[in-house]
Amino acid sequence: MKSDEKRGIWRMVHGERAALVDDLAGLEADRWATPSLCAGWTVHDVAAHLVDTALTTRTGFVAGLVRARFDFDRQNARGVELRRGASPAETLERLRRVVSRTTTPPASLDTRLVEEVVHGEDIRRAVGLVRSYPQEAVVRALRLQVRTPASFGGAKEAVASVRLTATDADLSIGEGPEVAGPALSLLLAASGRRVALDDLDGPGVGALAGAAA
Structure with a gap:
């Protein structure tokens, strides 16, 4: 990946972090306890996870995975426990401090966009x-x-038998019965967020729903 492309991705990542900080700054403290779309996590937990992933380095990720006995869920749970502040205000401040960080685990830089979006x-x-x-x-x-x-954490198997077509972008991926809708809803559905299935149309929606169950 060229340096200009990397800088462009980091600009988007930092923009998403800053936008979320702004949104959370206006959220009442009691609403941080709301269950999020990420199963088992509250809004507060997800915010803490984003702090943790922003602070993660390549070597730190590997060391954490070893400590978690190569269980990604256990590793993520430990990260949330570590980064979750005693109050929403404390966690928000931690999130604000990592907005411009450029550390990442040993994975494609686009994983940072998946995390933030x-x-x-x-x-x-x-x-x-x-x-x-964006x-x-x-x-x-x-x-x-x-x-x-x-x-x-991906969707390769879930989307293997369908064709995803974005109605708001020049994007068509895969072969099979079509699943059409906004790119954001396609991303969320492919990431296991079933609420986004209501935004999608086409003969492949049932297959995608079954695969993502």
Whole structure:
């Protein structure tokens, strides 16, 4: 990946972090306890996870995975416990401090966009907030998700038998019965957020819903 492309991705990542900080700054403290779209996590938990992933380095990720006995869920849970402040205000301040960080685990840089966009929606949809995301950020995140195996948090298997067509972007991925809708909804559905299935149309929706169950 060329340096200009990397800088462009980091600009989008930092923009999403800053936008989420702004949104959360206006959220009442009691609403941080709202269940998010990410199963088992509250809005507060997701915010803490985003702090943790922003602070993660390549060596730190590997060391944490070893401590978690190569269980990604256990590793993520430990990260949330570590980064979750005693109050929403404390966690928000921690999130604000990592907005401009450029550390990343040993993975494609586009994983940072998946984290920020999908988890951003985990929070926003749960509390009724709306954001218009940069199309490039959503498309890059979606392209990565559909080629990443489920064992690494992706949707390769879930979308293997359908064709995803974005109605708001020049994007068509895969072969099979079509699933059509906004790129953001395709990304969320491919990431296991079933609420986004209501935004989609086409003969392949049932197959995608079954695969993502």
